[in-house]
Amino acid sequence: MRLQKCFIAAAAIILAGPLGQAQQTFRVATYNVENFILEPIQNRPLKKPFAQAKIVESILAAKPDVIALQEMGKKTALIKLQATLKAKGLDLPYVEHLSAFDPAIHVAYLSRFPFNKITRHDNESFLLNGRRLHVSRGFAEVEIALGDYSFSLITAHLKSKREVSVADQAEMRLQEALRLRRIIDARLKANPEMNFAVLGDFNDYYNSKPVKALVGRGKSKLIDARPGEKNGDSGQNRINSKWFPRNVSWTHFYGVEDVYSRIDYILLSPGMARELDRANSWIPVVANWGHGSDHRPVVTTFVAKASHAAAKIAKRASVANRFG
Known part of the structure; x- marks a missing residue:
């Protein structure tokens, strides 16, 4: 006995x-680090030391267990960022760096947990006006297991609103979103209870066609985590409950037009949304945050529950x- x-x-x-x-608590973040480039390429400016330091400070404020990064330079830049964070007390020993069709900037991950599986969507394409175009930054998908609990992340950096000669920028962004949604649908078809988050810089507003395509509808609809600043704001919009709460949730500043907007998201599958700890999900407020990037980190916390067995x-x- x-x-x-x-x-x-x-x-x-x-x-x-x-x-x-x-039960285990873990934290997932996403952050566009605005051209974290340390080696010359395409005449892009190199990331200045003060900007690198502010990126590190912002990530330390987020305290992530896993962070998805956009606009990362070469893998050597990612490794340097990883080493600097470790020296400051945040050890994220596992890395994934995806190279697709953009030679300068990439999507990547730093993680406290090992990756069970990595799927590199680095050759995605679509037809637009009879022309074959590629998803510039690709999609990076990782699976992580915490004992009996597992979850997946898919990060994306969709086409910016900058005009290009090959096609309409809005149509390109929509087509990239539709390619990503096909991956989401395939995952949910295989396992409707799958825990996963789609996160990153989607370069558009919540009610835009690309973001609506990613969110989806019906049983396969993703849930927008939408954290905000920890400034005391709480509750629903009391003026119109159908609208989003009037908390401070912007993630990006566009200096040309002096506009603050929310274009960075963490969208959750129904299974993972049940484990979201909204009270401990937030957007860090860091003094002089803009010295590092034109984006702010988005942070979500989850309480992972063991399976029924x-x-x-x-x-x-x-x-x-x-x-x-």
């Missing part, structure tokens, strides 16, 4: 996760120990 109880207790610890708990074994272990 004693051996049986020991086995049950050990199984409960293993299935409950590396911390030996039925793991919870059942943990309960049996508790009963066995209580009456042993």
Whole structure:
């Protein structure tokens, strides 16, 4: 009997996760680091030391376990950022850097947790006006397991609003969003309860066609985490409950027109949305944040619950120990 109880207790610890708990809290962030380029390419300016330092300060304020990055330079720049964060006390030992069709800027991840699986969507394309175009930055997809709980992240940096000669920028952005939505639909078809987040710089507003395409509708609709500043704002919009709350949730500043807007998102599958801790999700307020980037980080916190099977074994272990 004693051996049986020991086995049950050990199984409960293993299935409950590396911390030996039925629940784990983890934090996911996204951040466009605005041309974090440290080596000459395409006549782009190199990231100045003061700007690099402000990026580090902003990430430290976010305290992420996993962070998706946009506008990252070469992998050497990512490794330098990783080393600087570690020296400041934030160790994110696992990296993923995706190179697609944009030679200068990329999407990437830094993570405290190892990646169970990496899927590089680095050759996505679409037809527009009879012409084959590519998703410039691609989509980076990673899967992470925390004991019995797993989740996936897909980060994207959609086409900017800058006009280009090859096609209409808005149509290009919409087509990129539709390509990404096909990946989302495939994941939900395979597992409607899958835990995943689609996050990054979508370069458009919530009611725009590209973001609406990503959000979707019906049972496969994604949930907008939409955190805001921790400044005391709370509750629904009391003027019109159908509108978004009037909390401070902007993520980007466009200096040419002096406009603040929300174009960076963390969209959640129905399964993962159930574990969102809204009270501990926020946009960090960092003095002189704009010295680092024209974007601000978006931070979400989740409470991962063990699967039903793991919870059942943990309960049996508790009963066995209580009456042993």
